[in-house]
Amino acid sequence: MQVSLNEVNSTDNVIDCDIKDINLADAGKKRILWADNDMPVLKQVRERFLKEKPFEGMKMSLCLHVTAETANLARTLKAGGADLLLCASNPLSTQDDVSASLVKDFGIRVYAIKGEDNDTYYKHLQAAVEFAPVITMDDGADLIAEFHTKYPELAKNVIASMEETTTGVIRLKALEKENKLKVPIIAVNDAATKHLFDNRYGTGQSTLDGIIRATDILLAGKTVVTAGYGWCGRGFAMRANGMGANVIVTEVDRVKALEAAMDGFRVMPMSEAAKIGDLFCTLTGDIHVIRNEHFKVMKSGAIVCNSGHFDVELDLAGLKTIIKEIKKDVRNFVDEYIFDDGRSIFVLAEGRLVNLSAAEGHPASVMDMSFATQALAAEYGVKQKGNLRSKVYYVPDDIENTVAELKLQSMGITIDDLTPEQEKYLSSWDVGT
């Protein structure tokens, strides 16, 4: 059931929201607190923010996947004094129990319902823009795109906007290149403390998790085709390989293709891989990576899914024109596409992010680093108020070092320091052969 824009009593006051069901709050709270156990870096940031209040009285709109981990980020920003609104960055990724708890237990405005249609998704984005935030966070750049296309006046208030994902950074750099960017962006995705861990180990594990929850297939012995060998593709290929799959990589980038080959994977064009794969997963950020010329030659029973940000990587509209019928939900998150000759292809999660649709997204431990980086980047943005131009900035090194240091500490790992002799050597040029 969809609830229209309404007001729900929270513990402290009346909160505007549009969520599925406030009665799911107890289950959501348990999951938020469970995730928090594995987010020690973010917890330390939260404790400091509680004392220092870097965002006191500032309005913030977050357009992120509404998960237990995001809830802990929202709690952290609220602890820092922010007045928050959270909307979904994908129609299928919302955890409805988490939304309910955020409203009821943590007093945060949430506009997100799992499975919301396109109109509702955009109505929620509109609420996030009309809230007139001074700080924003995006996962895929839909929120910032909304400011640019429909609310340029409100864009002027934005001190800084953080971007969480590769696809979003690509869109924002395109906007910058066309000289149309109206707000300062901090590319959190490009921080090493984000993409080396979240994109690689997070996507690697959560994508397999989504595929297994949706299908319950055995990976061992399967031919798994990974489209794309960026950090997400690398993580997925590595983990599928670890579970005994024969992994094939498809790529368009020469260097990445070579890297995949030297990492031990078979590399070939999709036209060849399509004929032999049992399971296909796209992680490219590009459009129509698997299309009719590929669907037509797949084995009957092939499973196809996407773990890239947008649902454009599989050309499902094209597929619909060459099949006889679709059987929806043959299992949760599995649709069967049946051809005239009786062959079937199984498509997971309607081609949307399989890890967030059919599973719970990346585990908390890895989101700990991404979201600590987000929170610290937001604090940096506020401190730099007036100094940032409408450009895409990288996360400062000291934030990356702080996050890495705190994560190592939380894992009980200590490392060496340079000796004075080593430090001197590394800053000299005169000692050679």
Ligand code: ADE
């Ligand atoms: N992106 C991938 N996994 C996520 C998670 N668990 N929470 C928020 N955003 C995510």
